[in-house]
Amino acid sequence: MTTTVHETAVTAQAVAEATGGAEGASLYERLGGVYAIAGAVDILVDRLFSNVSVNANDAVHAHHGDPANAPGYKFLVTAWSVQAAGGPACYPGRDMTAAHEHLRITGEQFDAVALEISATLGFCGVPQVEHDEFMAIIERYRDEVVERG
Numbered sequence: 461m462t463t464t465v466h467e468t469a470v471t472a473q474a475v476a477e478a479t480g481g482a483e484g485a486s487l488y489e490r491l492g493g494v495y496a497i498a499g500a501v502d503i504l505v506d507r508l509f510s511n512v513s514v515n516a517n518d519a520v521h522a523h524h525g526d527p528a529n530a531p532g533y534k535f536l537v538t539a540w541s542v543q544a545a546g547g548p549a550c551y552p553g554r555d556m557t558a559a560h561e562h563l564r565i566t567g568e569q570f571d572a573v574a575l576e577i578s579a580t581l582g583f584c585g586v587p588q589v590e591h592d593e594f595m596a597i598i599e600r601y602r603d604e605v606v607e608r609g
């Protein structure tokens with residue numbers, strides 16, 4: 461019996477089936493693991509660093525306006541996402557309150573970042589179920605990221 465390239469191609473569906481379907485596999489596995497997540501974060505951070513609405517906050521712009529911050533930030537956001545999605549515990553950064561409290565982020569600025577995350581998941585072809593699960597995780601951190609009072 462011959463096997464075609466089509467039959468051996470690793471698709472998101474094949475990964476889900478091989479790992480026990482949507483119920484058995486972690487979101488991390490269903491997203492495609494560290495290579496897929498790092499690839500998405502690479503695109504996301506480039507977009508965030510040039511997003512005018514996100515950079516309207518001067519404290520955010522002090523960080524996102526400097527291209528020298530991109531590699532380290534991509535590493536930290538990748539590790540955070542891997543861990544938040546149920547992958548290996550590998551995030552070495554600050555918790556979300558400590559990382560953002562000095563930035564005085566508004567609800568609108570949080571929405572602008574969430575929109576870029578959602579757009580990036582769409583751009584990368586992440587299926588709807590995994591898209592919705594990841595965005596639900598992001599939403600759970602709103603109160604830690606947005607300025608209090």
Ligand code: HEM
Nearest residue numbers: 514520523536537540553554559565569570573598601605
């Ligand atoms: C749930 C949503 C968010 C997640 C998961 C997230 C994730 C992270 C991570 C992992 C770091 C690195 C922490 C460290 O340095 O130890 C960070 C820092 C940062 N984030 Fe976020 N972030 C979120 C929302 C936002 C929003 C809405 C903004 C801006 C509007 C923002 C702007 C920044 C900036 C400027 C830094 C660097 C702060 C500094 O080093 O002084 N983040 N974020």
